[in-house]
Amino acid sequence: MLVLLPPSEGKATSGRGAPLKLESLSLPGLNPAREAVLGELVELCAGDEEKAREVLGLSEGLRGEVAKNAGLPVAGTRPAGEIYTGVLYDALDLASLDAAAKRRATRSLLVFSGLWGAVRINDRIPSYRCSMGVKLPGLGALGAHWRAPMAQVLPEAAGDGLVLDLRSSAYAAAWKPKGEPAGRTASVRVLHAPTRKVVSHFNKATKGRIVRSLLTAGAAPGTPAELVATLRELGYVVEVEAPKGKGRAWLLDVLVDEVH
Numbered sequence: 001m002l003v004l005l006p007p008s009e010g011k012a013t014s015g016r017g018a019p020l021k022l023e024s025l026s027l028p029g030l031n032p033a034r035e036a037v038l039g040e041l042v043e044l045c046a047g048d049e050e051k052a053r054e055v056l057g058l059s060e061g062l063r064g065e066v067a068k069n070a071g072l073p074v075a076g077t078r079p080a081g082e083i084y085t086g087v088l089y090d091a092l093d094l095a096s097l098d099a100a101a102k103r104r105a106t107r108s109l110l111v112f113s114g115l116w117g118a119v120r121i122n123d124r125i126p127s128y129r130c131s132m133g134v135k136l137p138g139l140g141a142l143g144a145h146w147r148a149p150m151a152q153v154l155p156e157a158a159g160d161g162l163v164l165d166l167r168s169s170a171y172a173a174a175w176k177p178k179g180e181p182a183g184r185t186a187s188v189r190v191l192h193a194p195t196r197k198v199v200s201h202f203n204k205a206t207k208g209r210i211v212r213s214l215l216t217a218g219a220a221p222g223t224p225a226e227l228v229a230t231l232r233e234l235g236y237v238v239e240v241e242a243p244k245g246k247g248r249a250w251l252l253d254v255l256v257d258e259v260h
Contacts, residue, residue: 001108001161001162001163001164001214001220001221001222002108002110002157002158002159002161002162002163002164003108003109003110003164003166003211003214004110004112004118004163004164004165004166004167004171004172005088005109005110005111005112005166005167005207005211006088006111006112006166006167006168006170006171007084007111007112007113007114007171008084008085008086008087008088008089009086009129009131010085010086011083011084011085011127011128011129012078012082012083012084012085012127013127014068014075014076014077014078014083014126014127015076015077015078015082015124015126016076017076017077017078017124018076018077018124019073019074019075019076019077019126020072020073020075020077020124020125020126021124022034022035022038024123024124025116025119025123025125026119026120026123027117027118027119027120027153027154027157029149029152029153030116030117030118030149030150030153032149033117033145033146033149034115034116034117036139036145037114037115037130037136037139037142037145038072038073038115040136040137040138040139041069041072041115041128041130041136042069042070042072042073044069044136044137045066045067045069045070046070049063049066049067052066052069053066055134055135055136055137056069056129056130056131056134057131057133057134058129062129065129068127068128068129069128069129069130072126072128075126075127076126077124077125077126078124078125079121079122079123079124080111080119080120080121080122080123080124080125081094081105081109081121081122082094082095083125083126083127084111086204087200087201087204087205087208088166088204088205088207088208089208090205090208091204091205091206091207091208091209091212092208092209092211092212093208093212094121097212097215097216098216100218101215101216101218104215104218105121105215106120106121106122108215109121109211110157112132112167112171112174112175113130113132114130114131114132114133114134114142115128115130117146117149117150117174118150118154118175130142131170132146132170132171132173132174133170142174143170143173143174146174146175147173147174147175150174150175151175154175154177155177155181158177158181160184161184161222162184162185162186162221162222162223162224162226162227163177163181163184163185163186164185164186164188164227165177165185165186165187165188165249166188166207166210166211172187177249178247179247180247182243182247182248182249183243183246183247183248183249184222184223184224185224185249185250186224186227186228186249186250186251186252187249187250187251187252188207188210188252188253188254189203189251189252189253189254190202190203190206190207190253190254190255190256191253191254191255191256192255192256192257193237193255193256193257194257202256202258206254206256210231210236210254213231213234213236214230214234217230217234219234224249224250224252227252228240228252231252231254236254237254237255237256238252238253238254238255239252239253239255240252240253241253
């Protein structure tokens with residue numbers, strides 16, 4: 001099972017480890033695209049601060065993120081699973097998983113990123129600020145920049161098992177499974193049961209809880225249908241929209257009244 005996660009806007013501070021080594025990251029086929037984004041982002045942020053803030057969509061209160069990006073080549077690193085914070089990652093709480101669940105998380109979780117494309121939770125990266133919605137002056141829109149390299153690399157990473165897609169729309173645009181892999185992909189939406197609407201906090205927290213539930217249970221569903229059965233066994237209320245025709249992803253709605 002491959003689980004596709006969004007990153008978080010908020011991030012922990014960079015670690016005290018050695019600076020970034022692109023060659024050490026998972027999915028090395030993405031490295032040329034990573035190098036291009038990193039190079040332009042650092043150059044942008046080392047220059048005109050106001051222009052960098054405008055391009056990155058940063059408020060006055062986040063001005064310090066520009067200098068942080070400018071120092072990425074020499075910044076300390078820590079595992080991506082420690083860098084990403086926020087509602088989803090708080091609910092997932094990787095640090096408290098037992099050893100077996102942590103091994104499963106390392107194998108199955110893939111976090112999408114405007115800067116790195118996608119990384120595994122044990123990949124060592126510095127803290128940064130660069131969402132998938134950014135349009136860099138030279139490279140253009142990052143969502144479009146990542147599509148070709150992702151299309152080359154991600155099908156192999158997905159293997160022949162279930163793909164559980166928990167990404168937000170901006171990150172989902174960077175890679176959409178096609179053909180046979182799409183037929184074993186399940187995209188999950190979390191709805192507030194009383195209103196039948198997507199509510200950000202419910203959505204993020206419940207997705208984190210779902211991943212944690214699967215990891216701690218040692219569940220290994222191989223198909224979207226098996227995932228539905230597993231989630232229901234774990235106590236989730238799931239509605240299913242099976243694909244109409246081959247090569248289309250399943251859509252799962254998880255209904256919640258409240259988030260604990």
